[in-house]
Amino acid sequence: MVSTDEQWSSGAARIDMTKPHPARRYDYWLGGKDNFQADRDAAEAIAAVFPHIRTAARENRAFMQRAVRFLAAEAGIRQFLDIGTGLPTANNVHDVAQGIAPESRIVYVDNDPLVLTHARALLTSSEQGATAYIDADVREPEKILRDPAVRDTLDWTKPVALLLVAVLHFVEDAEDPYGIVERLVSALPAGSYLVLSHATFDPLDPETIAAMNAVNENIKPRFSPRTLSEVSRFFDGLDLLEPGIVSVSDWRPEGDGPRPTPAEATGYGAVAATRR
Secondary structure (H helix, E strand, O other), X not given: OOOHHHHHHHHHHHOOOOOOOHHHHHHHHOOOOOOOHHXXXXXXXXXXXXXXXXXXXXXXXXXXXXXXXXXXXXXXXXXXXXXXXXXXXXXXXXXXHHHHOOOOEEEEEEOXXXXXXXXXXXXXXXXXXXXXXXXXXXXXXHHHHHXXXXXXXXXXXXXXXXXXXXXXXHOOHHHOHHHHHHHHHHOOOOOOEEEEEEEOOOOOOXXXXXXXXXXXXXXXXXXXXXXXXXXXXXXXXXXXXOOOXXXXXXXXXXXXXXXXXXXXHOEEEEEEEOOO
């Protein structure tokens, strides 16, 4: 079995600073420093045609935090599998969940080698709980589900919250995103939940959509924004919690202040319960 230190060393060796990565681009939009010029160039190309992209990134992250807070505080969930984790920032899943229930157990999954090199920041845990990190891709659900860290950290006889936050729009239709979600959800124990957010162009005007599509053709990896009906398919066979699939800014918002519009947040978010 590969040691954690060996994994981190391997991650550092695989970092390609010349190719942008979604996790590092997202880090840049959130004001982080763990990104390279290629990531910043790709991020700024998108920002040039969609100036609200930083707002969208912040709102997506806030949605994740509210969803985890609800699951830990109100639904009694104590286990979280976060696929497409991204680079560590403030108030990660374990920070939110263990702040409410210190015994919570979290497994993080990402395929960016830079995230792997920063995994120590994700592995801090309360004494009562546990955190783990695995280097894997959402396109490999079987690998994720079979990983010893996933099997050993999480108790698969008890409910698990599966988080797919801002990751599926990097899985193209030809890569079977719906099959991936179905496989992951089918492995969840009874009483589990799916937390999902996804980029969309639904609220954008035609000119902005055309400009975004043009940029999208010239950056790697491409992203695949999906419509409301397309995003809804990810929740087939699940019971959506109120308020259903809405703009990430509108999912159980906290406080009475003004919120970004759907055209500024450009993402759908929802939480659903399994029926088993």
